[in-house]
Amino acid sequence: MTLKFNNGKFRILMIADTQEGAKVNSDTIKLIEASLDRSQPDLVIYSGDQIWGKHSFKGDANKVKEVLSILVEPVVKRKIPFAICFGNHDRQVGLTNEEQFEIYKTFEGFVGESDDGVDGVGNHCFEIKDGDEVKFLLYTIDSHSNLKVGYDCVHENQIDWYRAIRDSYEQKLGKVVPSVVIQHIPVCEVFDLLKKVNFTKRGSVRGFRTHEGEYFVLKKDRVNKEAFMKESPADPQVNSGEFDAMCEKGDVKGIYFGHDHNNSFNGEINGVDVGYTQGAGFNVYGPGMDRGTRVIDLFTDGHIETYDMRYKDIVGRKVDNPLKYIIMQLCPTNTFDAVTRIVKAFVTIAVILVIILLLTMFLK
Structure with a gap:
């Protein structure tokens, strides 16, 4: 399927961390439905941790397909193309990401592909055209899963894969093509948007693992006005150089991720807009009525714009499952x-x- 600009704009809706179990929460679906109706996207990306829970699924492929079909049904029935990334929880249901990717391929409108010869599943570069001309590239990248301690990073051969694609377009077209990246786990450089503070600072969040014992707040002059951060970024244990590679030629205009459900902010780092999309799922911890989705608008002149949409604004302040909602608000992150x-x-x-x-x- 060819992805094309419409009157100079191409709109992506990013849905992060639905993280549903065997019984999908209707409030999650209401958020997805409202997001689709409000934004009218040209493409939807589910950015990882669509499902989780080994006790809920126990490796049952039929159950996995049933739940995934419920999560993508709002997109399918609107005939919107969609693709996915994998997060650190998806594989915990007892099916490999490769097996789950084959399930996604059975759904109408799924345009995801998984390139060979590179670590992970779902790594792919999508062309977005204006007429016959490639105006933008979209990279979906597998940021992998948990290590024994902490989180993995994007691997070296994935970075080489990105460089090879970037350079091939530059050689063919005589210029680099503006690009945007969506993955699950953040880049380490996101901490450039944070300020280290004393633990007594109101609103500060405590870092952990690679930032054990440190406390942070957002640099308000560096992020969007409506930004919030209610938990520390859970970045990879090792910085593999992914972000530096994507800054080399100025082609990457934005990198967006989920993973930490209680965060929604974006800001420029070295010329790249770097940002969190908050969790969308109501069967897992999250930022209350600020659960939401992200709109990413690409323009034929090479610039991007982005903002989030929140449950309280596009659905309302009532939920179908108030008891579950309260329990999830009390859960640790x-x-x-x-x-x-x-x-x-x-x-x-x-x-x-x-x-x-x-x-x-x-x-x-």
């Missing part, structure tokens, strides 16, 4: 967060017990 909360709870209890003991002794 990760294991580190869970341990931190437990430690804080024990410290609080200990302090209360000491105060009670001292009062008891004093009042005797």
Whole structure:
């Protein structure tokens, strides 16, 4: 299928982290439906962690297909082409990403491809044309999964794959082609949009793993006005040089990712717009009514524009499953967060017990 500009613009809707189990939450579908109707995109990208839960799926291919079909049905029935990236949770259902990709290929409108000879699944470069002329390229990249500690990075042969494609278009057309990248896990350079602060700073988030013991807030002068960050970026353990490679020739105009559900912001780093898309799923932790999706507009003159759409603005403030919503709002964002909360709870209890003991002794 040929992807083409319409009156000088091509619109992508990015849906991140639906992360649904065996029973899809209707509020997730309402958000997707409203996002599609509001944005009228030319292409939809599900950017990873569409599903999760080994106990929910137990490797049952029929169940996986059933849930995926529910998640993509709003797109399919509107006859909008779509593609996917994989995240760190998809494979945990008991089917490999390769097996899941074959399932996606059975859905009407799926235009994703997976290039051979490069690590991961779903790595592909899409041409977006104005007439017969290639005006933009879209790269979907597999950012891989969990390591024993932390997260993997985009691999060296994927970076070489990107460079080869970029350079082949430059050689053929005599110029680099403006491009945009969508993947699941962020690039390490996203921390350039953050300011390190004291832990007492209001609104600060605590870093972990590669940023253990550090606290951060957004640099408000570097990000979009409506930006929010409610958890620390969970970047790769190793910086593989992906971002530096994509800055070499000025072709990449934007890099967008999900992964950390409670973050939605974007800002320029070395001439590239770098940004988070918040989680869309209601069966997993998320930023409350700020769960949402991202619109990425590409223009034939080579520039891009982007903004997010939030549940509270395009659906409303009521949910079909209020109890589940409350539970998900109380859930920790990760294991580190869970341990931190437990430690804080024990410290609080200990302090209360000491105060009670001292009062008891004093009042005797």
